[in-house]
Amino acid sequence: MHVLANPRRFLAIAVPATPWCFWGGIALILAGCWAGLFVAPADYLQGHSFRILYIHVPAAWLGMGGWSGLTIAAIMQLVWRHPLASVAGRAIAVPGAIFTALCLATGSIWGRPTWGTWWEWDGRLTSMLLLLFLYIGYIALARSSVERGDAGGVSRVTAIYALIGALNLPVIHYSVVWWNSLHQAKSISIVRMSSSIDPSMLWPLGLTVLGFTLWFTAIVLLRMRAMLAENRIEARLRRMSRG
Amino acid sequence: MNPWPFVIAAYGLTFVATVATSLWAWQRARQAERRAADLLERD
Amino acid sequence: MVAVTSNRSGPKRKHQRLVLVLLALAAMIGGVLLAMSALRSQAAYFYTPAEALAAKVEPGRAIRLGGMVEAGSIKRHGDGTTVDFRLTDGEATVPATFTGITPDLFAENSGAVAEGAFGPDGVFRATNILAKHDERYMPREMEGIDYDPQTHQVDSSGQ
Numbered sequence: 001m002h003v004l005a006n007p008r009r010f011l012a013i014a015v016p017a018t019p020w021c022f023w024g025g026i027a028l029i030l031a032g033c034w035a036g037l038f039v040a041p042a043d044y045l046q047g048h049s050f051r052i053l054y055i056h057v058p059a060a061w062l063g064m065g066g067w068s069g070l071t072i073a074a075i076m077q078l079v080w081r082h083p084l085a086s087v088a089g090r091a092i093a094v095p096g097a098i099f100t101a102l103c104l105a106t107g108s109i110w111g112r113p114t115w116g117t118w119w120e121w122d123g124r125l126t127s128m129l130l131l132l133f134l135y136i137g138y139i140a141l142a143r144s145s146v147e148r149g150d151a152g153g154v155s156r157v158t159a160i161y162a163l164i165g166a167l168n169l170p171v172i173h174y175s176v177v178w179w180n181s182l183h184q185a186k187s188i189s190i191v192r193m194s195s196s197i198d199p200s201m202l203w204p205l206g207l208t209v210l211g212f213t214l215w216f217t218a219i220v221l222l223r224m225r226a227m228l229a230e231n232r233i234e235a236r237l238r239r240m241s242r243g
Numbered sequence: 244m245n246p247w248p249f250v251i252a253a254y255g256l257t258f259v260a261t262v263a264t265s266l267w268a269w270q271r272a273r274q275a276e277r278r279a280a281d282l283l284e285r286d
Numbered sequence: 287m288v289a290v291t292s293n294r295s296g297p298k299r300k301h302q303r304l305v306l307v308l309l310a311l312a313a314m315i316g317g318v319l320l321a322m323s324a325l326r327s328q329a330a331y332f333y334t335p336a337e338a339l340a341a342k343v344e345p346g347r348a349i350r351l352g353g354m355v356e357a358g359s360i361k362r363h364g365d366g367t368t369v370d371f372r373l374t375d376g377e378a379t380v381p382a383t384f385t386g387i388t389p390d391l392f393a394e395n396s397g398a399v400a401e402g403a404f405g406p407d408g409v410f411r412a413t414n415i416l417a418k419h420d421e422r423y424m425p426r427e428m429e430g431i432d433y434d435p436q437t438h439q440v441d442s443s444g445q
Contacts, residue, residue: 022265029261033254041425045391049246050423052253059257079304095264102260106253113244115416116389122331163311167318178322180330180352182399187421198424215261222268229275236282244390 007228010084014221022218028211035204043201052110054204058212059103063131064169065213066096069220070138071166074159084224086154087231089162090142091223095216097135104128115182123175124183127168134165332399336377345404351380352399352418360394373400373410382410391417 036054043050069092077085107125108118119125138161145155176185188195188202195202332352333343343349351373359372368385371394382400392398397418402411 037250037254043423044426045393045396045419046423047246047390049249051250053423055253055257075307078307079300095268098260098264102257105256109249109253109256113246113249114389114391114419116392117416120331120416163307164314166311167314170315171318171322174322180332180334182331182352182416182418184419184421187423196422200425201423215265219264219268222272226268226272226275229272229279232279233275233282236279 007084011225011228014225018218018221018225021214021221025211025213025215025218028207029215030211032204032207032209032211035207040201040204046114049110049113050201052106054208056103056106056110057205058209059099059106060128061209062212062216063096063100063103063128064172066092066099066216067131067134067162067165067169070096070162074162077154077159078156078163086159087224087227088220089138089154089159090146090227091220093135093139093142094223095219097132097139099212099216100128100132100135104132120182122182123179124172124181127172127175131165131168131172134168138162138165334375334378335373335380336375338380338404339378343404345406348401348403350399350401351382351410351412352397353380355392355394355396355398357394373398380410381408382412384412384415386415388415389417391419393417 032054036051040051040054042048070089073085073089073092076082077089104125107128111120112118138158141158141161142154145158148155175181176183187197197205332350333341335351335353338349338351353373353375356372356374356379359370361370363369367387368383369388370381370383373380373382382402384400384402392415397420399416399418400410400412401414401416405411
């Protein structure tokens with residue numbers, strides 16, 4: 001972990017890794033979407049509308065995984081004062097929010113033909129909407145702390161906010177278990193290595209989840225690279241104006 | 244109800260968001276890294 | 287940066303901060319879990335038939351009732367828009383009636399959530415029906431294969 005503490009060493013890995021993650025991710029996303037749209041058989045009950053699954057699940061995964069990333073970054077910032085942690089937090093927040101919104105939008109589009117409604121205040125839907133609001137709050141807090149010049153990163157208040165927001169993650173996960181919800185229970189159990197999705201319909205989901213995860217990594221690396229370069233520019237300009 | 248308009252809308256939305264996020268992230272990183280390199284050269 | 291924080295970032299201080307952060311996190315998670323289990327019944331999106339009967343929901347009060355549409359219970363009236371059916375959760379069964387267009391996925395042996403209120407005769411008068419689908423996804427030709435939702439195991443021996 002501390003091997004990456006030095007931004008220069010981080011960049012030595014991040015710069016060559018970015019195009020691999022990006023194009024590898026795009027290739028897997030395209031393959032998975034194609035298979036999900038044209039190869040996988042239609043669902044016995046939902047027909048073709050279930051195909052939204054192949055983008056809805058990765059979007060939900062990235063929205064929740066993004067906040068898990070923010071939480072890890074916040075712990076590294078608060079405990080070890082890791083110099084890259086707050087940069088990583090800022091880099092994750094915006095794409096995480098975009099994919100949380102996308103999860104809500106694709107879910108809504110799916111809900112209309114299957115449930116017969118665009119939106120219901122059910123436990124899963126409501127807790128996911130809360131996650132989007134939490135992201136917006138984080139982005140606003142991070143932006144204001146950067147503008148106040150907290151060494152190119154986010155303030156400790158922002159990191160603590162990320163920790164508190166992490167409490168919503170188990171709520172989202174268990175919302176379909178705790179409460180009678182309109183949203184169905186989970187189909188895949190990683191712990192039990194089992195799935196109630198037929199194998200012929202499951203493998204394209206593996207492709208899109210892996211693809212979107214790789215692509216998301218590339219976006220976070222790109223945003224971190226941009227922020228580190230912007231920090232260098234700002235430091236340089238400050239020295240010049242002083243000098 | 245014909246499901247395809249819904250499927251196409253969901254995939255279309257995801258496509259637009261993915262492409263827009265990609266272009267934005269690449270462009271910002273390239274621009275910032277190029278400017279940082281230019282400034283360092285002047286040192 | 288290093289000079290400013292070096293006096294505050296010795297190994298002992300790091301250890302203390304780690305313990306503090308973890309303690310705070312554990313306390314918060316415990317608090318939320320407690321609050322959620324207390325909220326359990328209040329935050330439920332719908333009543334199951336057994337819950338509705340046990341709670342003695344008074345006639346006319348708007349609630350949501352969710353369960354499986356009982357096999358063989360759907361009766362469509364001559365007007366084409368009124369449908370009678372029964373919702374069950376295995377313990378209790380409630381007769382219901384609805385006038386309007388039902389979702390495509392509304393079918394017998396399939397989940398549904400009805401919004402409406404009980405009439406004085408104990409029949410649930412739905413003003414809106416939502417179809418609820420389960421966590422199974424499978425191709426059409428596999429329909430009817432026994433499936434155990436507890437173990438996620440599909441028993442194909444019955445084919």
